Amino acid sequence: MNDTVYKCISTGNPQMDEILNGGFPANSINIIMGQPGTGKTIFAEQMVFHHAKEDERPILYFTTLSEPSSKVLTYLQRFSFFDENKVGSIVQYIEIGTQLSKGGINALVPIIEEAIHTSAPKMIVIDSFKALHDLAESPQEMRRMLYELTGLLTAFETTVFLLGEYSDDHAQTLPEFAVADGILQFLRSSLSTRDERFLRVLKLRGSNYSEGLHGCKITSSGLDIFPRLVTPKVAESYDANRDRVKSGIDGFDTIVGGGLLRGSATVVAGPAGAGKTTFSLQFALAGCKENERSLYVNFQENPSQLARLIKSLGADLKEVQTDGFELLYVSPVELQIDSIIVKLFGLIQEKNIKRVVIDSISDFSRSSSDSDRLHDYLYSLLQHMSLKGVTTLMTYETFGGLLDDGKDSNSISRFSNMSDNIVLLGLGREPDYVRDIRCIKARATQHDRKAHPFEITSNGFRLV
Amino acid sequence: MSKTIIIADSDYYICKLVSRFLAEEGYTIITASDGYEALDTARLTPPTAILADILLPRLDGFALCRLIKSDDATKDLVTVVLCSTLASEERALVAGADAFMRKPLEKKRLLTTIDQATIKRNAFA
Structure with missing residues (x-):
């Protein structure tokens, strides 16, 4: 697809432009759809005020039978993108509800035609367009009006x-969806005590846009958008890296052929209390000793709890932070996978991170309403990290104990295809409760499959 | 002297929009819905300029341009081709058009294009 032929207009949001592969096609007709409260009006307004900065031809915002302009403006003032000086000059709000109520939907085309001749607008927003269906006397009347409006525009x-507050069904049946050049859908779903917001492009003529659900959230600056992470487009060929990194776990490296392969991904699984956090923390701290900056992504222990844990390993959080230990703590209550991934990538690039610990992917699982999406996300994330030579360690909490009968093996197998190594930690059984560690998978490595007893001492995790 | 422009386009709204834009600037407008109608009108009533769409029925905008430029009676008329693609812009110039204009249209850009095409034509006349 030749992208140079089409002139695009920016949405004013770099992430949204990335999703749309540059923006909306110039001079196109687009539908912004979603149920009330999904963020479609905020998105449109953000775009309007972005274009209002240019002080060129005006932007006309027609309100029909939904909210009056004054109400729209009242709420808009809360956002940093809003510029009152532009209202009435570059951005013109025009209420046409009364004219439409009196004249029916056929009043719309003459209104828009007159506005084109008097204002020559570079952008036109009609909010809500779906409300016009309520005024149409028949589907045929709506279709005829739409034909004329499309011809004019x-x-x-x-x-x-x-x-418009369109649903999925509307997108399949209403005539405006057939004539639209672009369709952008906003969605909202409940997850536990909070809501998740998404958007997706359903149609964008002549554009190689990014498909799928993209996370977003409403902030005081408008809409923060997190483009969906996809597997690297081109499988960048790279030399198979035989370099191994030291885990920092006394005795562990010999089990996995001398250390973990650089750029590999390891799942450390085990029940609560098995030592997963200690193991992974030690791995991250060892990176700092090897001059490899480490990022510890944590959803359970807040920074002061983690500082205590680090202290129990004989180190000091502030000191290790000066040595290249980065901490990213997000409360599991506020965890949104899309925004975490954006932060994580930003830190990896900005800080030249070489080791990443995600403690834990079980929290990630609970943060997503769609387990398949989470799986695809993690797979793409690990592919990106592998290409960057970042060695990753993820903890995974098993339930019911890690026994020889393979309980919980189904859960672990979901992550098996995306991980190079799987390490199981066991709490031990009666009568001795001897903890053990087992490497059940290590790609491209002659590894030791036996269970090895280990202990957690004041110096940390060590095999005995 | 009255300035006359022929707008040849089968799109009702393009004709309507251009007619109103140019009428506001004092032009007399004649509309034609196909290429032969535009050619016959231009021979009978030589206008200041012809705006022709590339996708005209019976005789497309490129062919119309070639015929206008090959006829002594019409060769000095200002011709502006209304295009929808990059490739058609090149073809319009090859066909002898004085200018091309990408659809959709906007008044200021339309007037500038006609003015510049007229200056260019007068320079070659």
């Missing part, structure tokens, strides 16, 4: 956004 150089 296609002839004139302007980019149009039709907003």
